[in-house]
Amino acid sequence: MLVDTHAHLQWPSFDLDRIKVIARARTKNVNAIVNVGYDLAASGQAVNIAEQHEGVVAAVGIHPHNAKSFTESMARALRNLAKKSKVVAVGEIGLDFYRNLSPRDRQMEAFELQLALAEELSLPVVVHQRDAAQETLKVLREFSGKRVLMHCWSGGLDMASSYVQLGCMISLAGPVTFPNARRLHEVAKNIPIGSLVLETDSPWLAPQPYRGGRNEPAFLVSIADAVAKLRGVDTQAISDITTENARRFFSI
Secondary structure, X not given: OEEEEEEOOOOHHHOOOHHHHHHHHHHOOXXXXXXXXXXXXXXXXXXXHHHHOOOEEEEEOOOHHHHHHOOHHHHHHHHHHHOXXXXXXXXXEEEEOOOOOOOHHHHHHHHHHHHHHHHHHOOOEEEEEEOOHHHHHHHHHOOOOOOEEEOOOOOOHHHHHHHHHOOOEXXXXXXXXXXXXXXXXXXXXXXXXXXXXXXXXXXXXXXXXXXXXXXXXXXXXXXXXXXXXXXXXOHHHHHHHHHHHHHHHHOO
C-alpha cells in the first residue's frame, strides 16, 4: 500500500475524470490520498472531494502565493473547514520568496496565524517553502506543534537534515526520479527512513516515465521505485515504511 501525501484533485484538469483518477490510484495500491488546499475555495473543494471518496482525506490552508488576500473572515472560514471530520492537516502553508506573489510580511503573517490554528486544533501542518529555507526553519523552531511535513522537498541534504533534527518529515515527489536531480538523490539515500514520505503533487511534477504530462496519484509507484533503487532496497519496503510514516503523521 502507498499514501500520496500531497495531491490537488480539485484542480480543473481532473474535472472530467476525477473518479477514474482515484480508481486508477487504487489499482496501483495507492489507497490513501491527502487532497491539499491552497486557497479558501480550493480548501473547500478538497473537503468536498474527500467527503465523497473513500480513501481521500483533506488538508486546508492558504498558500503563500495567496497570503495577500488573507483576512480575519478567511481565518474564521478556514477554522470551520479545519474542524471537518475528513480534514487531517492544515496546509499547504509557508513562505515562497522565489515568486513573491504576496508581500513577504503578509506571507509571514498568514504562515504564523495558520500555524497557530493547527496548534489550536492539534493538527499537523503541510509546509511549502521556496527560497525561504532559513526563514521557514526559524518560524518552525517557535512552533510547538512539531508535526510538520516539508512538502515536495527540493533542497539539499544539509538543509533537509536541519529540518529532520527539528522533527519534520521530508516529502519527496516526482523530481527525485529525474536522472540529473543529484541533490535530491542524496536526500533520498541519506535522510532517516522514519522521516520520509512520498507525494505526487498532482497534477504537476510527473515522474520521469510520465514527465511533461499531467501527474496523478497512480504515478506514486514510480516515485517509490526510484527511492527504493537509490536506497538499495525493494519497493515494497519503501512502500511499507513510508505508508506507516504517513499514517502516523496524519493519524489516518
